[in-house]
Amino acid sequence: MSELTSDPTIVCKCHGITAGQVRDAVRNGACDLTLIQQRTGACRGIGAATGRTVCGSCAPELVALLVATSRRARPAVRDWRVSASA
Numbered sequence: 001m002s003e004l005t006s007d008p009t010i011v012c013k014c015h016g017i018t019a020g021q022v023r024d025a026v027r028n029g030a031c032d033l034t035l036i037q038q039r040t041g042a043c044r045g046i047g048a049a050t051g052r053t054v055c056g057s058c059a060p061e062l063v064a065l066l067v068a069t070s071r072r073a074r075p076a077v078r079d080w081r082v083s084a085s086a
């Protein structure tokens with residue numbers, strides 16, 4: 001599902017954070033949920049959009065976006081096998 005989520009889609013309703021913001025954070029080195037939370041503000045503290053303590057319900061979607069974005073950013077695997085002629 002996260003691969004189908006468009007960039008403008010709000011994935012953290014408590015803070016109004018979009019999928020695009022999460023993807024940008026991942027592309028810029030956020031490699032776990034804590035770093036995504038720190039860099040985007042999603043899923044932590046008091047919700048900017050609601051003024052209440054955050055619900056945390058977006059955490060699974062944040063992780064799914066992390067996995068999907070990381071998978072796309074991974075460079076192609078090269079074949080480093082060495083010839084057995086020696």
Ligand code: FES
Pocket residue numbers: 011012013014015042043044054055056057058059
């Ligand atoms: S939707 Fe993200 S903390 Fe509630």
